[in-house]
Amino acid sequence: MPVASNGPCSLNDRYNKNVDNSGNFITLRNRRLDYGPSTFDIRHVLQAFGTYDLSVGQGRKFSIDNSVLDSVLGGWTVGAIFRMQSGLPFKLSSGRLTVNQSDAGVILNGVTTSDLQKLVGVFKGSGPDVLFLDPQLIGSDGRASASFLSPPTTPGQFGAYVYLYGPRFVTTDLSLAKATPIIKEKLRMEFRAEMVNAFNHPIFEVPTGGTFGVTPVSITATNFGRTTTATSIPRQVQFRIRFTF
Numbered sequence: 001m002p003v004a005s006n007g008p009c010s011l012n013d014r015y016n017k018n019v020d021n022s023g024n025f026i027t028l029r030n031r032r033l034d035y036g037p038s039t040f041d042i043r044h045v046l047q048a049f050g051t052y053d054l055s056v057g058q059g060r061k062f063s064i065d066n067s068v069l070d071s072v073l074g075g076w077t078v079g080a081i082f083r084m085q086s087g088l089p090f091k092l093s094s095g096r097l098t099v100n101q102s103d104a105g106v107i108l109n110g111v112t113t114s115d116l117q118k119l120v121g122v123f124k125g126s127g128p129d130v131l132f133l134d135p136q137l138i139g140s141d142g143r144a145s146a147s148f149l150s151p152p153t154t155p156g157q158f159g160a161y162v163y164l165y166g167p168r169f170v171t172t173d174l175s176l177a178k179a180t181p182i183i184k185e186k187l188r189m190e191f192r193a194e195m196v197n198a199f200n201h202p203i204f205e206v207p208t209g210g211t212f213g214v215t216p217v218s219i220t221a222t223n224f225g226r227t228t229t230a231t232s233i234p235r236q237v238q239f240r241i242r243f244t245f
Helices: 067-073 113-117
Strands: 045-053 076-085 089-093 120-124 130-133 163-165 169-183 187-196 236-244
Touching: 113 163
Parallel strands: none
Antiparallel strands: 045 076, 076 169, 089 163, 120 130, 169 187, 187 236
């Protein structure tokens, strides 16, 4: 039976095995059923960074002759680090151990893995919850909608082993720096302000953590597609002053 995936870059057969390596294969007759993306498989990363000297101050395009004004307004340098990457993979589970006491996979009802992947994103839920799956995939009881996904109902029946990728990660860090001579070249003061996640952009995590490693997302759980956990830290601003002599 083919594994339903979405063109991953890193593959293995140990996606959700215990950290003590004691987890077994679904069936030794077809070990490829366990073959899928690695838990750290990030397919695309775009990162850009740089610094820019503002054109105000002595020796720059718009020179300031007044030393007091120059010490306040001139000589600033701004920097930025921008990163955007695709989300980490997660596996859909039936929530039922009906194949060799292992997960039986899921039944796809009129949809493909590619169709499901297009429904992954960030959607507003009720209360504090955020949805990482389109609300149309979630039924009124909080479980996966049977119109799209259902668990195998017969013991020993194999469904599809579906891997999807979570919402993308986007963050920007900014810095502002200035070096000012205090006693000619003998003593200099450097001021720096740094802003991590400057725009306070939240990145919500697909909840796959478990006591013994990565836990697949159960379609029969009443909180299917919901999360309250963010992987990114809130905006942090720090100021530093350094003296060099």
